[in-house]
Amino acid sequence: MRLPRSNRLAVAAVLGAFACGGDSTQPLGPPDHLVKTAGDQQSWYFNNPLPLPYTVTVLDASNRPVPGVSVNWSPLIGSDGSFSSNPSVTNSSGVATTLHTLGTATVYVVNVMVAGVPTLQFTANASAPGTAVPVTVSNFLFTPKDTAVQTGGTVTWTWNSGTTFHNVVYTGGPTPLPANSPDQAGTSTFSTTFTTVGKYTYHCTFHQTQMTGSITVVH
Incomplete structure (x- = not known):
């Protein structure tokens, strides 16, 4: 099928513009x-x-x-x-x-x-980074999930979980890793004082999919 002359001209113009704009052989220009x-x-x-x-x-x-x-x-x-x-x-x-x-x-x-x-x-x-940072353990979540603390500062987890047991078990960070919490329920607390800069990750071994968190220790 032969296109009308006007259509042929339009197609030729588009192809020509594409060829000019897409020519990767053209040398790079200066920063613009x-x-x-x-x-x-x-x-x-x-x-x-x-x-x-x-x-x-x-x-x-x-x-x-x-x-x-x-x-x-x-x-x-x-x-x-x-x-x-x-x-x-x-x-x-x-x-x-x-x-x-x-x-x-x-x-x-x-x-x-x-x-x-x-x-x-x-x-x-x-x-200024916090030196006494709270984390809530409730509704199968650590809140906040990710937080930061200054070196020498303390993070305290407070349980509000009824009869459901949770824990804080460190999974990564500068070694040696801090001590893990016991398995706890009710309104228990657990604290860690951090002395080494770095990012520490942790989870609850009972609910590893949804209960994860991190602590970034800064100067």
Whole structure:
């Protein structure tokens, strides 16, 4: 079947545009813009590295990643922290990262700069970690499921489980792991004081599927 001339011209135009835009043999252009990939707007604790690195992708005008680009991280607000790498250099996927260790400021704003490209900003907030952290054991859940405590601080689990028995058994973290709780019910309590920085995981051996939790110990 032969298309009408107007339809043939339209199809030819679309195919031509696709060929031009999709030609991977064209050389990469210079950096044109930055895209945030991960790490923005985190809230964490004084004098500790953020859980996630700041991550950006450097793209050319055709949205193709540009490797080998120097990326600078410059504090605008909160200058008492540090970066794991500064500048960073984009990898083969055009991605650059750095891990921000916070200081004692409560608000941080970081400019991300590449020569000739509009600046991006990452923000973070900081507060003091808890030293006496409560966790409730009730309704077949640890609440909060994931929490943090300062080194030397104590986490206390309080049972509110009626006649149903639960326990706190550590499954991972810096060794040696802390002592586990006894099997308890009613309104019992159990406490652990943490002295080593790291992430500890635990569960209830009676209800391992739904009753899991973690404690992140920070400076």
